[in-house]
Ligand code: NAD
């Protein structure tokens with residue numbers, strides 16, 4: 001069964017390379033300009049694995065308008081592009097198609113699920129790290145794992161999960177994926193905007209522990225209000241632990257701003273604030289953080305949403 005991977009950025013290339021190396025049939029679905037570029041390079045994907053071994057792979061690719069039906073679709077776009085990308089490919093999906101969403105933050109998953117209410121939508125939350133040193137030249141930079149689950153609690157693990165595990169793709173089925181998403185959202189709210197505002201690596205945020213504690217308190221109230229008390233536990237300590245463990249890294253939001261790309265702000269602090277409003281929670285720290293981040297983005301000529 002072919003894996004169709006929508007989006008040839010860092011994570012799309014990482015998944016494509018590992019699946020192909022494991023002997024799985026893979027096809028990339030690219031935007032017209034990206035497809036042209038990929039084809040001009042003889043459909044070659046360069047991949048550097050965690051052991052620094054380089055692989056030159058050749059993969060078939062197409063754009064969304066091709067006609068063959070899709071059984072398994074991995075959506076590897078940014079959060080703000082996911083719903084549009086799935087809408088563009090909707091005509092190739094059928095009732096037994098499965099969609100795996102790799103987006104960070106919360107909100108894009110619900111947008112996609114609303115577009116395809118009749119299909120199985122699997123949500124993934126990944127701590128892996130990958131980046132592109134050039135287009136279609138992907139480096140697997142950080143070992144991590146991917147937790148997957150269905151938005152609806154009745155979802156069951158797909159039979160291909162074992163195939164991924166055999167292919168050394170560390171992944172695990174979670175009967176309740178929402179707590180995983182909420183916990184990661186809270187950590188991303190505490191780290192990503194501050195790395196942009198202070199223009200620093202994750203590790204330097206240790207100097208801002210007091211601010212992080214204030215923000216974490218508001219986020220804990222939010223998590224409790226939305227029924228995610230477990231995700232609220234030890235949040236400040238965990239955030240500082242992540243800051244310590246990823247001290248040398250630049251957050252994904254920092255990288256986006258440096259490269260002049262739209263950030264996922266609406267699906268991180270934007271989503272958290274929207275939920276605070278829905279719950280009637282007063283969250284001055286989060287509001288100020290979000291506004292400061294928006295201002296920073298506008299100053300750089302980037303979208304503030
Ligand atoms: P990226 O910007 O490198 O790649 C996204 C790709 O999707 C781009 O190449 C873009 O052109 C393409 N795209 C957008 N709309 C498209 C469409 N309609 N059709 C075809 N292609 C389309 O982003 P990324 O780093 O790969 O991240 C993808 C998601 O995974 C994000 O939500 C990110 O937060 C999350 N994530 C990334 C990492 C990582 O290490 N890169 C780790 C964990 C989670």
Ligand code: KPL
Nearest residue numbers: 191246249250251252253
């Ligand atoms: O997930 C991350 C991100 O950068 O988006 C953290 C955990 C902050 C690591 O950099």
